[in-house]
Amino acid sequence: MISQSVAGKKNEVSYLISGTKASIINEGTSIHEATIGYQQQENIKIKRHHIDTLKTGQLFEVNSFVDSFTECFRQVYYKIKHSGFKYDYADFKVGLHSMKLVDAIYLSNKEERWVKVNG
Numbered sequence: 001m002i003s004q005s006v007a008g009k010k011n012e013v014s015y016l017i018s019g020t021k022a023s024i025i026n027e028g029t030s031i032h033e034a035t036i037g038y039q040q041q042e043n044i045k046i047k048r049h050h051i052d053t054l055k056t057g058q059l060f061e062v063n064s065f066v067d068s069f070t071e072c073f074r075q076v077y078y079k080i081k082h083s084g085f086k087y088d089y090a091d092f093k094v095g096l097h098s099m100k101l102v103d104a105i106y107l108s109n110k111e112e113r114w115v116k117v118n119g
Helices: 065-081 092-111
Strands: 015-018 022-026 033-038 044-047
Touching: none
Parallel strands: none
Antiparallel strands: 015 022, 022 033, 033 044
């Protein structure tokens, strides 16, 4: 199911990225931790409460999704003043590609076939 909100459920983001030797999982219950799962060794929990948004060594505390958005916008405004800054946020091109990807996933499911992502 692709949905921004579900009745009775708070907003959350869950992901599972699977590789041949390991995977990373976040159940969406905490933005602060994820699990790296291995086949050949014990799983590792990784935790993060601070972020170096401006890549200067100054850490900003991130305790909620609101804090995450605050740090994203801190980068946006910093980029305006510092043109050479390498930002982490998704720009228009990345956002457009993401929308095309979601459209292709939806169409693929609806038509029960593989769909090429254009762009």
